[in-house]
Amino acid sequence: MTAPIDPGALGPDQARALFRAGLRVPTSGWCAGWTQANLIGVPREDAYDLLLFAQRNPKPCPVLDVTEPGGTSASLFAGDLRTDLPGYVVYEHGEPVAEVADATPYWREDLVSFLIGCSFTFEDALREAGVPVRHIEQNRNVPMYRTNRMCRRAGGFGGPLVVSMRPVPAAQVADAVRVTARYPSVHGAPVHVGAPVELGIDDLAAPDFGDPVEIRVDEIPVFWACGVTPQAAVMASRPKLAIGHAPGHMAITDARDTRYLVP
Amino acid sequence: MTAPIDPGALGPDQARALFRAGLRVPTSGWCAGWTQANLIGVPREDAYDLLLFAQRNPKPCPVLDVTEPGGTSASLFAGDLRTDLPGYVVYEHGEPVAEVADATPYWREDLVSFLIGCSFTFEDALREAGVPVRHIEQNRNVPMYRTNRMCRRAGGFGGPLVVSMRPVPAAQVADAVRVTARYPSVHGAPVHVGAPVELGIDDLAAPDFGDPVEIRVDEIPVFWACGVTPQAAVMASRPKLAIGHAPGHMAITDARDTRYLVP
Numbered sequence: 001m002t003a004p005i006d007p008g009a010l011g012p013d014q015a016r017a018l019f020r021a022g023l024r025v026p027t028s029g030w031c032a033g034w035t036q037a038n039l040i041g042v043p044r045e046d047a048y049d050l051l052l053f054a055q056r057n058p059k060p061c062p063v064l065d066v067t068e069p070g071g072t073s074a075s076l077f078a079g080d081l082r083t084d085l086p087g088y089v090v091y092e093h094g095e096p097v098a099e100v101a102d103a104t105p106y107w108r109e110d111l112v113s114f115l116i117g118c119s120f121t122f123e124d125a126l127r128e129a130g131v132p133v134r135h136i137e138q139n140r141n142v143p144m145y146r147t148n149r150m151c152r153r154a155g156g157f158g159g160p161l162v163v164s165m166r167p168v169p170a171a172q173v174a175d176a177v178r179v180t181a182r183y184p185s186v187h188g189a190p191v192h193v194g195a196p197v198e199l200g201i202d203d204l205a206a207p208d209f210g211d212p213v214e215i216r217v218d219e220i221p222v223f224w225a226c227g228v229t230p231q232a233a234v235m236a237s238r239p240k241l242a243i244g245h246a247p248g249h250m251a252i253t254d255a256r257d258t259r260y261l262v263p
Numbered sequence: 264m265t266a267p268i269d270p271g272a273l274g275p276d277q278a279r280a281l282f283r284a285g286l287r288v289p290t291s292g293w294c295a296g297w298t299q300a301n302l303i304g305v306p307r308e309d310a311y312d313l314l315l316f317a318q319r320n321p322k323p324c325p326v327l328d329v330t331e332p333g334g335t336s337a338s339l340f341a342g343d344l345r346t347d348l349p350g351y352v353v354y355e356h357g358e359p360v361a362e363v364a365d366a367t368p369y370w371r372e373d374l375v376s377f378l379i380g381c382s383f384t385f386e387d388a389l390r391e392a393g394v395p396v397r398h399i400e401q402n403r404n405v406p407m408y409r410t411n412r413m414c415r416r417a418g419g420f421g422g423p424l425v426v427s428m429r430p431v432p433a434a435q436v437a438d439a440v441r442v443t444a445r446y447p448s449v450h451g452a453p454v455h456v457g458a459p460v461e462l463g464i465d466d467l468a469a470p471d472f473g474d475p476v477e478i479r480v481d482e483i484p485v486f487w488a489c490g491v492t493p494q495a496a497v498m499a500s501r502p503k504l505a506i507g508h509a510p511g512h513m514a515i516t517d518a519r520d521t522r523y524l525v526p
Contacts, residue, residue, distance in 0.1 A: 047311060048311035052314060052329055055318075056329075066315055066318060181526065184525070262447070
């Protein structure tokens with residue numbers, strides 16, 4: 001199956017139907033104006049610790065919605081969470097055991113799924129402000145990195161902050177901060193500007209998730225908190241089971257971006 | 264014990280010491296610049312439902328901090344949560360069974376305590392903007408009302424939205440909205456302006472919690488979501504045990520108001 005020529009023009013239902021049919025692509029640039037979300041599902045017995053982890057780390061883990069145990073849709077997501085994302089990673093005791101296009105065989109009756117805000121949501125606003133979004137220009141997945149900053153623990157859950165990176169021309173860094181700060185529920189303003197080594201990132205060309213992108217000589221790498229952080233916590237904290245989206249392959253929700261825009 | 268002449272000038276430690284010694288007063292106007300919080304504690308087995316209830320109802324239930332099970336202090340509250348508020352209500356199976364100045368006899372090893380944002384936090388900002396705060400002028404507790412709006416349920420927890428009311432001169436209603444909207448973590452902008460009957464409030468002179476206040480002829484009653492909402496949910500949902508602050512008698516935290524101010 002090939003990607004549509006203009007994925008930005010699709011609605012959430014149309015995109016989810018393509019993913020359900022097996023299309024596997026990163027979703028940056030898809031469904032302009034619709035909110036994208038990270039997925040992390042854990043058994044009910046681990047859901048309190050994960051929800052508290054999110055409460056204690058709101059910058060990487062802004063919770064948009066939580067399903068009932070075993071729920072396969074959510075108030076913000078009318079599709080089927082087991083099949084309607086373009087990719088999933090399944091973890092057992094913190095180890096990724098499968099990367100799949102259909103998570104149905106791994107779903108459990110007591111799985112509680114969290115939808116967590118995603119920075120793809122504000123990329124339309126960045127582009128409207130004239131700030132380039134390199135991974136969209138290069139048709140790649142966004143680069144993501146584990147950092148040396150530890151999240152606040154909650155019960156069994158702890159781990160490092162994960163960030164996404166976008167190279168921004170020096171003259172437009174302030175615009176990038178100003179625009180994204182208006183979307184606090186989808187990671188908001190950057191957590192760090194320049195100096196990747198201060199985050200413990202040695203090589204921008206070797207991201208931990210996603211693809212590397214070109215950084216031009218007049219550009220500064222700008223880092224935003226990333227909703228892959230709960231998956232890094234799963235890897236560090238080893239709950240029995242967890243199901244996440246494949247990084248960059250998001251849940252496209254039925255909420256408009258403007259819902260998360262503050263004045 | 265009598266209240267200090269200028270409670271607004273006290274720091275959180277000083278105020279908590281007075282409350283620990285037995286002073287029982289509403290805290291509106293106390294400790295200018297310091298964030299105040301609602302308290303609700305439930306056994307660990309009910310904590311997930313309550314945390315999810317808060318996530319689903321962020322306007323009345325903005326979570327500022329959550330203790331470890333049995334914890335008697337919090338990262339935002341260096342005092343002793345059992346004694347350092349000016350009053351508590353203890354609920355068993357949803358019934359208020361005690362109103363006490365010291366909750367120690369009721370505390371349990373597995374009690375998880377939630378600190379929830381309180382609109383007293385933005386009253387300094389209102390007064391600085393020239394908006395009168397009648398219950399402070401009249402040295403009364405703020406009036407609070409159960410409404411006919413139901414919160415989104417979470418597991419065992421559901422119940423009505425509770426609101427606080429401040430009468431605002433018609434010419435200053437816009438200022439009151441603008442100023443408080445900048446504090447989304449402590450209830451933010453009003454949920455309703457004027458027309459109390461639309462909220463199911465028949466008689467402003469008979470609040471469900473707190474004291475009635477004077478409403479002048481040029482004033483509009485303005486309603487903000489209230490952190491007593493979780494206590495109304497406890498009354499409706501009847502968990503085995505819950506410990507809340509006495510309405511208007513808040514936890515004074517070690518966080519500055521400005522921490523919750525957005526640009």
